[in-house]
Amino acid sequence: GAGVSQSPRYKVAKRGQDVALRCDPISGHVSLFWYQQALGQGPEFLTYFQNEAQLDKSGLPSDRFFAERPEGSVSTLKIQRTQQEDSAVYLCASSPRGREAGGIQETQYFGPGTRLLVL
Amino acid sequence: AQTVTQSQPEMSVQEAETVTLSCTYDTSENNYYLFWYKQPPSRQMILVIRQEAYKQQNATENRFSVNFQKAAKSFSLKISDSQLGDTAMYFCAFMKLRGSQGNLIFGKGTKLSVKP
Numbered sequence: 001g002a003g004v005s006q007s008p009r010y011k012v013a014k015r016g017q018d019v020a021l022r023c024d025p026i027s028g029h030v031s032l033f034w035y036q037q038a039l040g041q042g043p044e045f046l047t048y049f050q051n052e053a054q055l056d057k058s059g060l061p062s063d064r065f066f067a068e069r070p071e072g073s074v075s076t077l078k079i080q081r082t083q084q085e086d087s088a089v090y091l092c093a094s095s096p097r098g099r100e101a102g103g104i105q106e107t108q109y110f111g112p113g114t115r116l117l118v119l
Numbered sequence: 120a121q122t123v124t125q126s127q128p129e130m131s132v133q134e135a136e137t138v139t140l141s142c143t144y145d146t147s148e149n150n151y152y153l154f155w156y157k158q159p160p161s162r163q164m165i166l167v168i169r170q171e172a173y174k175q176q177n178a179t180e181n182r183f184s185v186n187f188q189k190a191a192k193s194f195s196l197k198i199s200d201s202q203l204g205d206t207a208m209y210f211c212a213f214m215k216l217r218g219s220q221g222n223l224i225f226g227k228g229t230k231l232s233v234k235p
Binding site: 108 | 156163169210221222
């Protein structure tokens with residue numbers, strides 16, 4: 001079946017531009033995570049959705065970062081007024097259930113990532 | 120705060136040999152999960168193996184096994200009969216249960232090269 005897809009795969013932005021990164025999770029998956037992976041580092045958590053509800057946004061580095069999942073499926077991560085330090089790979093992951101359904105430990109299925117380069 | 124440390128930035132192993140990747144973590148939690156994820160070059164990250172902290176028995180998945188030492192906060196991954204397809208970045212990850220929605224805390228990774 002189809003896995004997690006992300007678009008675009010690569011994005012070059014000039015400093016100060018706004019960008020929008022899209023994630024299509026596996027169909028029916030309740031949980032959706034966004035991670036940021038800087039060069040040579042492990043992924044770092046940004047935000048979590050359970051269906052359309054954003055239950056944790058503690059990892060968002062600044063108020064320039066905004067994420068949404070309005071219909072509980074596709075999610076968009078938006079970065080306003082991009083800075084050079086925003087250059088990274090942005091990973092999306094989904095899992096079948098949420099915490100209340102006992103699914104907190106389930107496998108997270110990752111997308112291929114969007115590589116963002118801010119010049 | 121929880122931290123995950125992978126002290127081996129790069130490792131190499133001959134095909135068919137065994138290799139062990141190290142991971143240590145720091146937490147005050149008693150209940151948590153530990154994971155090893157594999158990120159092949161230019162491909163998606165996939166789960167290799169998971170361990171529940173309250174289970175003493177070490178997890179095993181085919182050629183992959185872990186050595187979980189809870190008191191020492193150590194969680195190493197052993198790959199037996201290494202294959203060329205095992206070449207990848209390997210990330211150790213921690214997930215606490217209390218007050219968590221399931222987000223993972225990753226180490227910096229170990230780049231494993233399997234040589235023919």
